[in-house]
Amino acid sequence: MSTNSLAKVQQYLHKNIKARITALLLLPMTWLVVIYLGSLAALFITSIWTVDDFTNKVIRTFTLENFIEILSDRAYLNVTIRTLLIAASVTILCALIAIPMSFFMARVVSPKLRPVLIALAITPLWASYLVKIYAWRTMMSPESGFLTWLLSPFGIKSPGYGLVSVVLALTYLWLPYMIIPIYAGMERLPNSILDASSDLGAKPFKTFFKVVLPLTYPAIIAGSIFTFSLSMGDYIAVQIVGGTFQMLGNVVYQNFALDLPFSAAVALIPVIVMVLYLTLIRKSGALENL
Amino acid sequence: MRFVATTQQIKGRNKTLNKKRLLTSLLAIASSTVLIAGCSSSGTSEEAAPAEESAVYQGPVGDTPGTINILAWPGYAEDGSTDPAVDWVTPFEKESGCEVNVKTYGTSDEAVQLMQSGGYDVISASGDASLRLIYGGDLQPVNLDLIPNYADIFDNLKDRPWNTVDGLNYGVPHGRGANVLQYTIGKVDPAPDSWSLVWEANSPVAGKITAYDSAIYIADAAVYLMSTKPELGITDPYALDQTQFDAAMELLKQQKPLVGEYWADYTKYIEAVQSGSIVAGTSWQVIANVLNGEKETVGAVKPKEGATGWSDTWMISKNVEAVDCAYKWLNWIIKPEVNAQAAEWFGEAPANSKACALTANKDHCKLYHAEETDYWSNVYYWKTPTETCLDGRTDVKCVPYSEWVKAWSSFRSA
Numbered sequence: 001m002s003t004n005s006l007a008k009v010q011q012y013l014h015k016n017i018k019a020r021i022t023a024l025l026l027l028p029m030t031w032l033v034v035i036y037l038g039s040l041a042a043l044f045i046t047s048i049w050t051v052d053d054f055t056n057k058v059i060r061t062f063t064l065e066n067f068i069e070i071l072s073d074r075a076y077l078n079v080t081i082r083t084l085l086i087a088a089s090v091t092i093l094c095a096l097i098a099i100p101m102s103f104f105m106a107r108v109v110s111p112k113l114r115p116v117l118i119a120l121a122i123t124p125l126w127a128s129y130l131v132k133i134y135a136w137r138t139m140m141s142p143e144s145g146f147l148t149w150l151l152s153p154f155g156i157k158s159p160g161y162g163l164v165s166v167v168l169a170l171t172y173l174w175l176p177y178m179i180i181p182i183y184a185g186m187e188r189l190p191n192s193i194l195d196a197s198s199d200l201g202a203k204p205f206k207t208f209f210k211v212v213l214p215l216t217y218p219a220i221i222a223g224s225i226f227t228f229s230l231s232m233g234d235y236i237a238v239q240i241v242g243g244t245f246q247m248l249g250n251v252v253y254q255n256f257a258l259d260l261p262f263s264a265a266v267a268l269i270p271v272i273v274m275v276l277y278l279t280l281i282r283k284s285g286a287l288e289n290l
Numbered sequence: 291m292r293f294v295a296t297t298q299q300i301k302g303r304n305k306t307l308n309k310k311r312l313l314t315s316l317l318a319i320a321s322s323t324v325l326i327a328g329c330s331s332s333g334t335s336e337e338a339a340p341a342e343e344s345a346v347y348q349g350p351v352g353d354t355p356g357t358i359n360i361l362a363w364p365g366y367a368e369d370g371s372t373d374p375a376v377d378w379v380t381p382f383e384k385e386s387g388c389e390v391n392v393k394t395y396g397t398s399d400e401a402v403q404l405m406q407s408g409g410y411d412v413i414s415a416s417g418d419a420s421l422r423l424i425y426g427g428d429l430q431p432v433n434l435d436l437i438p439n440y441a442d443i444f445d446n447l448k449d450r451p452w453n454t455v456d457g458l459n460y461g462v463p464h465g466r467g468a469n470v471l472q473y474t475i476g477k478v479d480p481a482p483d484s485w486s487l488v489w490e491a492n493s494p495v496a497g498k499i500t501a502y503d504s505a506i507y508i509a510d511a512a513v514y515l516m517s518t519k520p521e522l523g524i525t526d527p528y529a530l531d532q533t534q535f536d537a538a539m540e541l542l543k544q545q546k547p548l549v550g551e552y553w554a555d556y557t558k559y560i561e562a563v564q565s566g567s568i569v570a571g572t573s574w575q576v577i578a579n580v581l582n583g584e585k586e587t588v589g590a591v592k593p594k595e596g597a598t599g600w601s602d603t604w605m606i607s608k609n610v611e612a613v614d615c616a617y618k619w620l621n622w623i624i625k626p627e628v629n630a631q632a633a634e635w636f637g638e639a640p641a642n643s644k645a646c647a648l649t650a651n652k653d654h655c656k657l658y659h660a661e662e663t664d665y666w667s668n669v670y671y672w673k674t675p676t677e678t679c680l681d682g683r684t685d686v687k688c689v690p691y692s693e694w695v696k697a698w699s700s701f702r703s704a
Contacts (some may be wrong), residue, residue, distance in 0.1 A: 053692040054676065055426040056402060069696070075704035137558075142550075143566035161551060161567070240558065244549050246703050254699050257399040258692070 040271070047265035056258050066265035076251070080269055083247045086167055086238075087231035093171040094178040094227045095220055102179055103212065106186035107194075118183065122176045129173070133240050136169040137161075140241050161243035169237050174230050178223035185219025186212065221281055228277060232270040346431045346458065347613055351621075356612025357389040358619060361404055361413040363602065364394040365636040366464065367623070376635055378628045386622070388615035398672075402426075411610040412619055414464055416600045417452030418506055418672040418691075423605065424455050425676075430608045431458040437621045442644045446666055451680060452673050453603040461605035462624050463641035465633045467658065468599035468669045469502070469510065470590040472573035472581075474563060485514045485593045487570055489545055496548040500559065500571030503552035505691070505698035506672055509598050510572060511538040511545075513670060517595045526681035527598065528673040535689040539697055552702070563588060575658060576637030596668030600638075633658075 013020050050063050070076045105117045124132065139146040142160030151158055159165055189212065197207040213220075235249025246254075248269055256263040281287055360367050369392055370377035379390050393410065395401045398419035405413055405428050415423060423429050434440045440462055447463040454460065473482055478495060488499045489511070501507055512527035515537055522534050530538060550568055553559040556577055562568040563581055578590035604623055606616045622628060626644035633640035634649050639660035646655035659665040673680060679688040689697075 051692075053690055055406065055422060056399070056692075057406060057426075073700050075700040079703040137561070138565075141565045141567055145565070239555075243551055244546060244702075251699060251703055254702065255695070257397065257403055258695050262696075 043264050043267055043271075046261050047268055049261040051259050051261060058260055066262045069262065070265055070269070076266070079246060079248055079251060082163070082245065083232060083249075083270075084273065086163065086170065086247065087228045089167045090170045090174060090231045091178075091224045091227045093167065094175050095182075095224065097171070097175060098178040098182050098223065099213070099216075099220065102182040102186050103208070105179075106183050107189075107212075114187075118180075121179045121183075124172070125176050129236070132173060133169060133237050136165065136172070136237075137240050140165040140168075161241050163242070163245055165241040165243075166238050166245065166247075169241050170231050170234060173237065174227040177226035177230065178220075181219045181222040181226075182216060185216040185222075189215055218287075221284075221287075225278070225281070229270075229274055232273060345608075346433050347436070347617070349433060349436045349617075351436050351617045352614050353387065354612065354614045355387045355389075356615045357391065358411040358610070358612050358615045359391045359393065359409060360619070361393050361395060361401060361410040363414055363416075363636075364396075366414045366602070366632060367392045367394075368632070368635065376631075378623075378631055382619065382622045382628075386615060386618045388612060388618060390615075390619070405607070408609065411607050411612065412616050413605050413607070414602050415461075415605055416602050416672050418674045420452050420460065420603055420605060421455070421674040421676065422691075424460055428608055429460050429605050430610070432461050432606055432617075432620065434459050434462070436617050437462055437624070439621050439624045439626070439642065442626065442642045443624065444641060444643050444660075444663075446663055447601060447641050450601070450671070452601065452671060453605075461603040462620050464602045464604055464623065464629070465636065465638040465641050466599060466601040466666070466669075466671065467575060467638040468592050468597045468665075469572050470575055470578065470597060471593050472563075472571060472578050472588050472590045474566070474569040474588050475586065477566070477569040481589055481591070482570070483591060483594050485510075485595050486518075488548070488572070489514050489541060491544055491548070493548055495570050498550050498567060498569040499545070499548045500551055500553050500562065500568045501545065501549055502572050503554040503702070505694040506598070507572070508535070508538050508542065508694055508698065509670065509672070511541040513596055513598060515541060526679075527670050528675045529679040529681035529683065529688050530675065531679070531683075531686045531688055535693075535697075539701065542701060546701075574637075579637065579657075592665065592669070596670065599666075599669040599671050601671040630654075633660075 013023065046058070047066055048062055048064065049058055049060050050065060051058050101121070105114055105121070109117060140158065140161060142148060142158055145158060148158040193211060193215070194207060197211045198204075202210065233249055235247055235253055238245055238247045238250060248266060251266045252263045255266070278287075365372075367379055367390070368376045369379035369390070379392060382388070383390055393404070395404055398416050401413065401415060401419045402422050404410065405415075405419075405423055406426060413423070420429075443463050447466065449459065453463065471482060471485060471487065473487070475481075477498075478487065487493055487495065488501065493499065502510070508530075509527040512524050512530055512534065515522055515534070516524045516527065519537065522537055524530065524534050551558075551562060553562075553568075553571070559568070559573070559577060560581060564587075573590060575590055578588050581588045604620050606613075606620070610616050623632070624642050626642050626648055629640045629642040630645035630648040633645060634651065634654050637658075639655065639658035640646065640649075643661070646660055649655065651657075655661055675688060675691045675694060677687050677690045679686065
């Protein structure tokens with residue numbers, strides 16, 4: 001009986017391609033639509049509500065006051081710009097470190113060593129985020145930190161806790177996310193292209209800048225999406241090594257218990273920024289080449 | 291053992307903010323759930339009004355068995371799950387025949403949110419949560435005649451604005467503490483006796499100052515202004531009209547360049563003091579005790595201007611079913627033996643005057659100034675600021691807490 005019905009199902013699926021695809025995609029699509037897009041929609045809807053001033057209960061009436069508050073208060077513009085600058089600096093630093101590193105790993109060392117180096121590059125991901133960020137806190141301590149010890153003989157003052165520390169710590173944290181796509185991109189480059197470049201008389205540096213970089217550009221963009229969005233949303237690193245500075249995530253965290261709609265409105269800023277960023281990248285054509 | 295207990299205590303007092311941070315990844319997922327939950331909760335704002343006198347339970351407290359769900363600061367209702375030796379919930383269950391479920395919370399704001407979501411019968415609330423709950427209509431007045439141990443509570447904790455509204459009492463006091471000025475010995479010389487160390491632009495320890503990272507810290511600025519700018523006429527740091535509030539925010543802005551870090555996480559604070567990046571700032575007695583665990587490294591004083599502080603109250607939900615059990619719990623938790631145990635575990639001054647004789651460390655009450663009436667006369671316990679001025683002024687409107695939070699968020703982001 002059961003074998004019979006199983007066979008029937010198999011038969012049906014075999015005949016009906018639509019049913020097959022539906023069955024295959026039902027679970028991931030449910031996840032995407034309900035959990036992912038659904039919570040984004042909830043975020044958006046919440047941002048146009050308000051709260052009772054005294055009891056902090058959410059009042060579900062349409063209002064734009066959260067957006068007006070964000071736009072009218074210079075502090076929130078500042079925090080947005082600061083967050084963007086941090087995210088951009090982290091992305092650029094990660095790219096500057098990851099491009100030569102990936103090139104070395106993918107094209108210079110012997111193929112036997114590659115898996116070892118890749119494993120080493122991603123080992124930081126095995127440790128807990130908090131452990132790593134607290135290690136940075138110790139290193140950046142203005143009084144007794146590693147950096148103070150390193151720099152003081154040269155008469156340079158350690159930056160202490162502040163924006164510089166945040167950029168350094170986040171660069172460290174997100175570097176593997178930049179290395180992996182660039183490495184993959186560079187490894188895929190056919191040797192013939194590099195050979196052709198040198199046959200035509202290009203010096204190694206010229207080959208790197210005129211051939212390798214343009215061809216791995218989509219991979220760099222892919223890495224930048226990771227580092228940029230991860231930095232945009234971070235709010236823990238800045239609490240631990242950022243001194244008195246705050247990023248957008250801190251504003252969300254600070255307000256979510258008392259004023260959920262306002263938090264939701266602030267949380268939309270990174271969403272908007274990422275949409276703009278992805279649109280720009282799409283226009284540049286990098287997404288098609290990923 | 292002593293150290294273990296103390297660490298546990300601050301974990302509690304620190305409102306487990308850091309614990310929350312550990313769970314950030316979960317938070318990201320949870321936030322979507324919160325949002326969805328937000329959709330399903332009632333959209334209409336309930337009329338904010340405290341209860342009527344007729345709502346007071348007339349007793350008598352019988353022996354009806356039941357279950358009570360307790361919402362408490364970590365460390366306030368220990369059932370042995372943190373440390374098997376620390377347990378005053380199980381003996382209560384045995385004696386009363388009531389079953390107790392304890393849920394702890396991290397911040398006053400979280401407490402209010404949980405209480406409003408329903409399902410909790412008894413709560414230990416600080417003054418900055420209690421009024422919101424009372425006016426939000428979430429609590430019922432408490433008939434103190436049914437709580438014999440109330441008689442032993444220190445008089446200066448009875449009938450105070452954060453536990454009594456319109457002549458109706460809403461609970462029994464649990465314990466209190468002051469936000470002290472902590473300084474590193476040797477780095478701050480001579481020992482300070484004024485908050486000017488952390489507020490004035492010419493501070494000798496500029497850049498190594500810390501401040502509490504919460505909107506309620508605006509009240510600390512107001513406390514300082516009470517004595518430095520008497521012309522502002524501040525009598526209650528939680529009742530600030532717009533002019534007074536703006537002056538407090540100005541003072542905070544003056545302080546910001548001096549601040550190395552704002553703290554809400556006790557481990558980070560302790561580490562910063564130990565590494566020397568912070569040498570002065572607002573603190574809790576219990577943090578100073580931890581820092582002085584091995585060697586006297588910091589001093590903690592209540593400066594001459596006075597200080598803010600907390601005073602916590604056990605309160606009963608409007609919708610409690612097992613009312614007998616709730617009353618029995620309130621009586622139990624302020625019983626001298628239990629109050630002594632809880633206050634010592636948590637690291638604060640007990641509310642019951644008879645508790646001092648029963649603490650394991652005989653100096654506990656001295657250390658936390660429990661019996662000194664004068665000490666508390668200029669300690670301004672956390673309260674929720676409301677539009678109606680809490681100091682009794684009627685000719686002017688005060689800045690409500692929601693505006694404090696907005697101002698703080700903007701101030702910290704700038």
